[in-house]
Amino acid sequence: MEVAAAVIAWALSSTCRNLPASNNLWGLCPQQDLTTALHQRLSASAQIFLPGSDGYAQATTRWSVRDAPSFNIVVVPSVENDVVETVKYANSQNIPFLAVNGGHGAITTVGKLQGGIEIWLDHLSSVEISHDGTTAKIGGGTLSKVATDSLWAQGKQTVTGVCECTSVLGPGLGGGHGFLQGRYGLISDQFVSMNIVLANGDFQTIDKDSDLWWAMQGAGHNFGIVTSVTSKIYDVTHPDWAYASFVFTGDKVENLYGAINNHLLKNGTQPVDVINYSFFFNNPLLDPDNPLIMFFILQEGAGAVDPVYAEPFNILGPLTTDAASGTYTDLAAWTGNSIGAPPCQKSGLVNLRFPIDLQTYNVAAQRKVYDLFASATRTTPALNGSLFLFEGYSLQGVKAIPNDQTAFPNRGANLLVSPLLTYAPNTPALDQTAADLGESLRQILYEGSGLKELHTYVNYAFGDETEKNWYGHEQWRRDRLKTLKQKYDPFGRFNFYAPIM
Structure with missing residues (x-):
């Protein structure tokens, strides 16, 4: 038996060094032979990581662990031609591959890649x-x-x-x-x-x-x-930025989002130097029973947010307020999106988003999604770390470009909205509960929007949406x-x- 095993191992090793174009032995080949074949094609500074190595773990750890792809080998290109050679090699062996340059794409469709090559672009940073x-x-x-x-x-x-x-x-x-x-x-x-x-x-x-x-x-x-x-x-040309932030209790949902409509969004004519940004979140120290709402006004070119924008929200009776000034480079930290903040960490959690583009806030629908978000995170404590994001960027530069000029399908949208459901991986039942909740929250907003078409920002997509949702409802778009x-x-x-x- 030992002789037979040795002969099989030799045969596989020899085959893997000379794999035919229609290879079906990828999963059987010794990794060192595959590594050797790739190394011969790559630049001297390129790297290859195998499962079990620290480099492999760093390269393959993702922001969301649900439906994650799996890889037998990670290639780390040092120069652009390394990507060329890796793709050509993968094609010659019929091996699937995926380029990764951050690891934050949580869409479930990437989970269809199992046992391929990751092309980690981390070193192509310049x-x-x-x-x-x-x-x-x-x-x-x-x-x-x-x-x-x-x-x-x-x-x-x-x-x-x-x-x-x-x-x-x-x-x-x-x-x-x-x-x-x-x-x-x-x-x-x-x-x-x-x-x-x-x-x-x-x-x-x-x-x-x-x-x-x-x-x-x-x-x-x-x-x-x-x-x-x-x-x-x-x-x-506008180095200075300022923010005013407010924390509201859940009874202020209608007043808050009505005020955003009336004083900031203004049917898509929000001033070019103003951004509004809010989210539902749970903080039992401030409110043990219901989610709170964090709301930001960001203003470019200002040492403090103009009272004309801030005062309509001060009079709503926020639980807390804050304000500061700085530069553009401070915005990520102010809004909780800096590289050291929790949303940027790869902590072994599931992170699911269910985006929808909106024109305005339907305050009745805002109440419904708040109440459902509150009841769901109470009923399922595993979801307590979840957020519900409402992004209201200024739009002049986006809308200045004709909608048919690029494949981006929905330049007319005024708001980017998405629940972000976060939880530690547990059971398929919890996965289903989270997915059902995300779809229900999105559906409430869609029904309240009065829109005939559901647009879902592809970079936030969950994965079960349609091509129409991702890339536009016009037939000519999809045909092209x-x-x-x-x-x-x-x-x-x-x-x-x-x-x-």
Whole structure:
């Protein structure tokens, strides 16, 4: 038997070094042979991590552990061509792969990848400002905080996501909301060109002259791995920011969201220098029985929030108030989205979102979702750490771009809303309870909105939504995306994140 085992091991090792294009032995091959085959293709500084190593654990740990993908090997590219070689190798062996540049994509569709290659873009982190100071080349693995801080040090800024711990490109490929969108538009609206590895391993630099450009601005996860992007950047002309924050008890739901409608949102005409941001949360020290509501007003170019914006909320009788001033780089910390804050930690929790775009707050629906959120987190204490997010960014820069100019489908929306259900993994029953709650909360808001179409921001998506929800209800949009998908990814190599089928 020992001789037979040795012969089998030798045969497998020999086969794995020379695997045919239609390989079915991926799961049987000794990892050292697969590692050797990849190492021969990669640059000297590239790394490969195997299960059990510290590097593997760091690379594969995700923000949400539900429906997480699994990987047999992690490749850490050192240069952009390492991504090319990894994709070509994976294709030659028919091995699935997924690029990861932050690990915060919680959509359940990524869980369909099991036993593949993770391409961890962490080392492709860089910010290079052009000589004329109008653009910057940003590496595919660059986190928002790195981009923001690097640009700020040079008196520059651009649109990134709100959370410092997500990458620039992760949200950017799905459009990408951010604090500066009122001035400049979405993250993807800043793109000037990008280096991209296509499904067949081809490496291209594309811009507005490519037919693929339209799709990369809103549905980009479906078409390639962006190893770097050249983005518009801007002089910092309003360095000062201020906030006023308020904590309200649940009896103020109607008055609070009515006041936001009347004094800030104003049917989508919120001032370009003002942002409102709120969430439901539980804090038994302040209220042991019901969730509280944290509400922020953020104002650009101010040493203090103008009383014309703050006073309508002061008179509602908040439980507590606070205020401070600083710069743009303080916004993430003020709102609880800094790289060291709890929402940025990968703590082994399940994090599920159920987004919906809204035009205005229906105060009756706000009451219904508050009451359901309160009763659900009381009935199921495992969900007590959950939040319900209401993001009201300024919109002028987003709406200035015609809705058909990019694949991002819903520039007319005024509000980004989503429950964030957080809990320690437990049982399938708890998973189902959380999913049912999230869908119920979203449905209440949808029914109260009066809208005929449900739009769900793809970067927050749960995973059971439809392509219409993610990419738009117009038939021409979906037809155009499907045509491009067939051209650039006919075998569905990029079918793991909100796939276009």
